Amino acid sequence: MNIETIGTWAGEVYKALESTDTHVLGLKGIKKATKLKKDEIMAALGWLGREGKIVIAMADEEIAVTLV
Numbered sequence: 001m002n003i004e005t006i007g008t009w010a011g012e013v014y015k016a017l018e019s020t021d022t023h024v025l026g027l028k029g030i031k032k033a034t035k036l037k038k039d040e041i042m043a044a045l046g047w048l049g050r051e052g053k054i055v056i057a058m059a060d061e062e063i064a065v066t067l068v
Contacts, residue, residue, distance in 0.1 A: 001043070009040050010047035014067070017054070023067040030065065 016033035017023050025033065030041055045065060048054045055066045 006043045006047050009034075009036055009044035010051075012036065013041060013044040013065075014048060014053065017065060017067045024064055026059070026062045026064055028062070 012034045013030055013036070016030055017025055019033070020029075027038070027041060030036070031038065034041070036044065045054065045056065049056065053068055055068055057064050057066070
């Protein structure tokens with residue numbers, strides 16, 4: 001795993017969020033849309049969070065990720 005790979009995963013997650021009407025997905029939705037593994041999704045979310053592009057919140061005992 002390197003920085004370029006994490007950036008690629010972040011791009012995939014961003015596109016998945018952008019493609020929804022509400023720009024909100026849970027981890028299961030992100031996994032289904034991107035086919036990434038959980039640790040890859042978490043690295044991508046860290047990347048997007050650091051860039052200020054997402055907000056992460058709890059919704060019904062699941063993490064909900066929203067584009068800013």
